[in-house]
Amino acid sequence: MHRIGVFVCWCGSNIGGVVDVPRVVREVAKLPGVVYSTDYKYMCSEPGQGMIIRAIREHRLDRVVVASCSPRLHEDTFRKAVLLGGLNPYLLEMANIREHCSWVHQNDPEKASEKAVAIIRRAVAKAARLEPLVQKRIPVTRRVLVVGGGIAGIQAALDIAEAGYDVVLAEKQPTIGGKMVLLDKTFPTLDCSACISTPKMVSVARHPNVLLLTCAEVEEIRGFVGNFNVTVRLKAISVDYDKCTGCGTCWEKCPTKVPNEFDLGMSYRKAIYLPFAQAMPNKPVIDREHCRFFTQGKCRVCEKVCPAQAINYADQDKFVTLQVGAVLLATGYELFDWASVYGEYGYGRYPDVITGLHFERMVNAGGPTGGKIVRPSDGTEPKTVVFVQCVGSRDEAKGKEYCSRVCCMYTAKQAHQVLEKIPGAEVYVFYIDVRCAGKGYEEFYLRALHEGAQYIRGRVSKIYPEEKKLIVKGADTLLGRPVEVAADLVVLATAMIPSQDAAKVARVAGISADRDGFFLEAHPKLRPVETNTAGIFLAGTCQGPKDIPDTVAHAGAAAAKICTLLARPEMTIEPVAAEVNQKLCTGCLLCRDVCPYRAVEAKEIEEKKNGVLQRRVVAEVNSGLCQGCGACAAGCRSGAIDLKGFTNEQLAAEVAALCGW
Amino acid sequence: MKIAYFPGCCYETSAREYDVSTRAVCRHLGIELVEPPDWNCCGSTPAHSTDRLLALAMAARNLAQVEEMGLAEVTASCALCYQRLALTQAELAENGELLAEVNRLTGRPYRATVKVRPVLDIIAGLGEEEFRSRVVRPLNGFKIAAYYGCLLVRPSKTKVDDPENPQMMDRVLRLAGAETVDWTHKTECCGASLAISNEEVVVRMVARIIKAAALAGADCIATACAMCHFNLDIRQEKVSRLLGKKYSLPVFYFTQLLGLAMGLNPKEVCVHTHFVDARPLVKKII
Numbered sequence: 039m040h041r042i043g044v045f046v047c048w049c050g051s052n053i054g055g056v057v058d059v060p061r062v063v064r065e066v067a068k069l070p071g072v073v074y075s076t077d078y079k080y081m082c083s084e085p086g087q088g089m090i091i092r093a094i095r096e097h098r099l100d101r102v103v104v105a106s107c108s109p110r111l112h113e114d115t116f117r118k119a120v121l122l123g124g125l126n127p128y129l130l131e132m133a134n135i136r137e138h139c140s141w142v143h144q145n146d147p148e149k150a151s152e153k154a155v156a157i158i159r160r161a162v163a164k165a166a167r168l169e170p171l172v173q174k175r176i177p178v179t180r181r182v183l184v185v186g187g188g189i190a191g192i193q194a195a196l197d198i199a200e201a202g203y204d205v206v207l208a209e210k211q212p213t214i215g216g217k218m219v220l221l222d223k224t225f226p227t228l229d230c231s232a233c234i235s236t237p238k239m240v241s242v243a244r245h246p247n248v249l250l251l252t253c254a255e256v257e258e259i260r261g262f263v264g265n266f267n268v269t270v271r272l273k274a275i276s277v278d279y280d281k282c283t284g285c286g287t288c289w290e291k292c293p294t295k296v297p298n299e300f301d302l303g304m305s306y307r308k309a310i311y312l313p314f315a316q317a318m319p320n321k322p323v324i325d326r327e328h329c330r331f332f333t334q335g336k337c338r339v340c341e342k343v344c345p346a347q348a349i350n351y352a353d354q355d356k357f358v359t360l361q362v363g364a365v366l367l368a369t370g371y372e373l374f375d376w377a378s379v380y381g382e383y384g385y386g387r388y389p390d391v392i393t394g395l396h397f398e399r400m401v402n403a404g405g406p407t408g409g410k411i412v413r414p415s416d417g418t419e420p421k422t423v424v425f426v427q428c429v430g431s432r433d434e435a436k437g438k439e440y441c442s443r444v445c446c447m448y449t450a451k452q453a454h455q456v457l458e459k460i461p462g463a464e465v466y467v468f469y470i471d472v473r474c475a476g477k478g479y480e481e482f483y484l485r486a487l488h489e490g491a492q493y494i495r496g497r498v499s500k501i502y503p504e505e506k507k508l509i510v511k512g513a514d515t516l517l518g519r520p521v522e523v524a525a526d527l528v529v530l531a532t533a534m535i536p537s538q539d540a541a542k543v544a545r546v547a548g549i550s551a552d553r554d555g556f557f558l559e560a561h562p563k564l565r566p567v568e569t570n571t572a573g574i575f576l577a578g579t580c581q582g583p584k585d586i587p588d589t590v591a592h593a594g595a596a597a598a599k600i601c602t603l604l605a606r607p608e609m610t611i612e613p614v615a616a617e618v619n620q621k622l623c624t625g626c627l628l629c630r631d632v633c634p635y636r637a638v639e640a641k642e643i644e645e646k647k648n649g650v651l652q653r654r655v656v657a658e659v660n661s662g663l664c665q666g667c668g669a670c671a672a673g674c675r676s677g678a679i680d681l682k683g684f685t686n687e688q689l690a691a692e693v694a695a696l697c698g699w
Numbered sequence: 700m701k702i703a704y705f706p707g708c709c710y711e712t713s714a715r716e717y718d719v720s721t722r723a724v725c726r727h728l729g730i731e732l733v734e735p736p737d738w739n740c741c742g743s744t745p746a747h748s749t750d751r752l753l754a755l756a757m758a759a760r761n762l763a764q765v766e767e768m769g770l771a772e773v774t775a776s777c778a779l780c781y782q783r784l785a786l787t788q789a790e791l792a793e794n795g796e797l798l799a800e801v802n803r804l805t806g807r808p809y810r811a812t813v814k815v816r817p818v819l820d821i822i823a824g825l826g827e828e829e830f831r832s833r834v835v836r837p838l839n840g841f842k843i844a845a846y847y848g849c850l851l852v853r854p855s856k857t858k859v860d861d862p863e864n865p866q867m868m869d870r871v872l873r874l875a876g877a878e879t880v881d882w883t884h885k886t887e888c889c890g891a892s893l894a895i896s897n898e899e900v901v902v903r904m905v906a907r908i909i910k911a912a913a914l915a916g917a918d919c920i921a922t923a924c925a926m927c928h929f930n931l932d933i934r935q936e937k938v939s940r941l942l943g944k945k946y947s948l949p950v951f952y953f954t955q956l957l958g959l960a961m962g963l964n965p966k967e968v969c970v971h972t973h974f975v976d977a978r979p980l981v982k983k984i985i
């Protein structure tokens with residue numbers, strides 16, 4: 039017979055105000071195996087834990103039950119106490135009499151007390167069947183893969199590299215920089231975006247601990263925390279970077295003009311091109327879709343003019359495999375495709391209805407207009423500019439339910455820029471609410487307001503061209519009146535959505551996304567940079583809309599978490615994992631299909647049957663990947679899988695105890 | 700094809716041209732329209748703006764007759780009628796309790812099985828080849844602003860085409876040989892029944908529509924709604940006064956234009972009875 043101790047917590051009045059704790063203590067003392075039971079105001083406190091430690095020694099307890107809150111909150115705390123008392127920490131069982139009992143039965147203390155006893159009876163039954171479990175130690179590969187080279191990926195890569203670890207930074211585009219390098223000035227300080235981001239691009243690309251891969255996409259991530267095996271596809275760029283000096287002769291001579299993505303199609307680049315002057319790496323790629331040689335079979339001008347003989351038309355996609363200990367996803371955001379749903383704004387048919395990002399390029403001295411704000415239709419300077427906020431954000435009918443967080447601020451910024459650059463300009467901003475929570479943010483908005491931006495609270499119902507103007511119709515909901523503005527230029531603040539291949543990235547990394555497609559963090563408050571898959575981390579807008587300060591902070595936090603992981607050469611892994619009894623396993627591999635963590639694999643074994651050596655397939659669980667969810671154990675048809683810490687026998691005993699069998 | 704036809708209250712008065720031309724075109728296309736024997740008001744503004752249940756019951760009583768006639772579909776030419784019937788059908792089909800309550804009120808049990816389609820949808824649904832083969836007098840030289848009005852394509856529960864930039868009418872008119880203009884006020888409100896209580900507002904709303912059609916280069920407007928037609932056709936003098944510029948754009952029902960293209964006699968489709976004289980334009984093709 040075991041010697042079980044039961045410790046019932048009052049949790050102040052959280053439990054004690056509803057459940058009759060002294061009575062519960064008296065009743066559970068009669069349960070089989072219980073040799074000691076007591077209660078305390080706050081069991082998790084220092085004196086509470088001390089009680090447990092002392093009782094283990096004084097009463098020679100070999101199993102401990104703590105009846106308090108959810109194990110999510112304090113299982114760790116009490117395991118440590120049990121360890122200090124001299125027991126294996128897995129000989130603890132928790133009974134949740136707060137969330138599962140007192141909090142939901144406040145109106146019926148009598149029944150709540152009865153239920154508390156039942157819950158503890160369950161825990162005692164399980165405790166009697168607990169086995170000591172031992173944490174395993176596995177080596178850690180001290181290298182990190184960062185996916186996405188926007189400001190989030192760059193910042194995190196720099197932080198991790200500075201801490202002394204190796205980083206592989208894989209960016210899909212031919213250059214790192216992300217959206218931030220497209221922007222002109224940044225709120226709330228109006229400092230030049232390129233001036234603060236391009237030096238970081240250079241630092242990260244030149245950092246001795248960073249390997250920069252561009253035109254790179256992650257194809258496969260296998261393995262588990264500390265020991266990932268990653269396959270990256272390097273797309274053919276047709277230029278040998280070892281030879282190329284970035285002199286620029288090729289793109290000067292290239293005869294093919296292509297709309298430039300970097301300027302959102304408002305300027306042209308060549309088919310062999312550098313995305314922008316400060317691109318990193320500062321070397322060109324060939325765009326095979328448009329290159330004359332690839333589309334028509336002749337040209338070869340770049341090859342002829344290249345003084346370094348760096349052009350290689352025979353270049354092919356390459357695959358590299360890497361060992362890393364952690365993966366950081368920083369794949370950023372994109373803008374909502376307003377033109378496909380907002381018919382009332384013209385479905386993208388009116389050239390002078392643009393997005394905020396087009397505006398950023400236009401107002402940027404390095405942009406397609408050299409910093410002049412003009413109407414795309416005729417190149418004239420607009421006198422009346424209307425900004426429309428929440429296009430696709432906060433719109434359940436046509437777009438997304440959520441707020442994109444940055445648009446109020448960049449609209450205020452852009453309103454300021456119009457007023458500054460165009461003397462006598464009139465600026466109208468249609469808004470639902472102005473949300474400017476942040477240091478210096480409200481002040482920034484007020485400044486735009488005082489400079490003369492006219493804020494109209496209401497949505498825009500229609501935009502249509504009339505002669506040379508765009509008529510913007512909307513409602514002023516504060517005056518309760520329809521309004522109409524004859525505008526020269528309309529700028530839409532479109533919603534931030536996850537990058538287009540976010541779903542693929544989530545699948546490859548084995549993590550979940552929320553209903554809008556943003557990657558899901560492990561806990562919205564307490565674990566904002568981790569995911570539910572150990573070793574996979576998040577940084578920046580791939581997790582949800584953020585501005586640059588928040589993105590940088592998020593990236594820094596992710597870097598710190600990753601450094602913590604890599605700081606030790608070995609890591610311990612939770613022993614609560616599934617285990618296959620190969621004797622019983624029939625090799626149906628249903629467990630492999632139901633495992634959300636890809637922790638089950640097929641394995642061939644040899645065994646003797648009737649004296650003959652035979653081969654057959656069984657399932658095997660990779661304890662590094664297993665998160666102990668139990669799906670495989672529930673799915674196993676032959677009862678061959680047991681989850682340590684939640685064995686079939688233990689669960690059956692719990693059910694029996696609860697049902698009073 | 701046999702289909703129930705709900706003519707609506709203006710079919711012998713202000714929208715006679717719509718009714719006459721709809722029947723003529725359908726006859727010509729081999730679509731048999733059968734009028735429910737004892738139809739009543741569709742439940743339009745006077746009903747639905749005061750009592751939802753009343754409006755539902757009025758429409759349901761009409762729909763029940765369609766069921767009794769053993770027909771699966773009903774069409775209405777007027778967009779208001781169509782919208783009332785279609786919305787009622789949608790709401791009753793998804794709410795059994797409401798259906799029971801409405802049936803109690805009408806005393807004419809309805810099972811919510813009837814499909815409601817606008818005439819435009821039925822005609823546009825004919826095959827392109829079939830349609831082309833009927834066109835004997837193409838509308839060459841017509842530059843039409845196809846005006847759908849607000850109710851044909853809304854709300855989303857009943858919509859038959861894109862609510863901001865619908866194409867259905869444009870498509871059939873182009874098949875009939877006309878040019879249609881890409882314009883901005885296809886689905887703006889005409890002011891509808893405010894005509895009775897606040898004409899000033901209606902004139903302003905109509906003015907925008909007329910002006911937009913003219914700016915887009917249209918020489919006439921095609922409508923699919925009795926109310927729209929009424930407002931656009933009879934108010935052009937007031938519009939001209941308001942805008943300080945003379946406007947006289949003939950306003951047709953799209954069925955009249957299709958009738959002309961199919962070789963029907965202009966009188967058969969009543970093009971001679973509009974306020975803005977449409978005859979000079981019609982002469983282009985006759």
Ligand SMILES: Cc1cc2nc3c(=O)[nH]c(=O)nc-3n(C[C@H](O)[C@H](O)[C@H](O)COP(=O)(O)OP(=O)(O)OC[C@H]3O[C@@H](n4cnc5c(N)ncnc54)[C@H](O)[C@@H]3O)c2cc1C
Nearest residue numbers: 186188189190210216217224225370371394578579585586
């Ligand atoms: C019009 C506008 C104005 C703004 N103005 C401001 C401002 O003034 N101040 C401010 O603080 N914020 C501003 N912002 C917000 C700012 O742009 C973001 O906060 C910031 O860029 C987010 O950085 P990120 O690294 O998370 O994402 P991104 O910049 O989107 O970077 C993501 C990177 O990942 C890459 N990537 C994507 N998928 C993959 C993949 N599968 N594999 C490899 N790489 C991949 C992308 O190519 C990109 O380089 C503005 C936003 C907009 C739209």
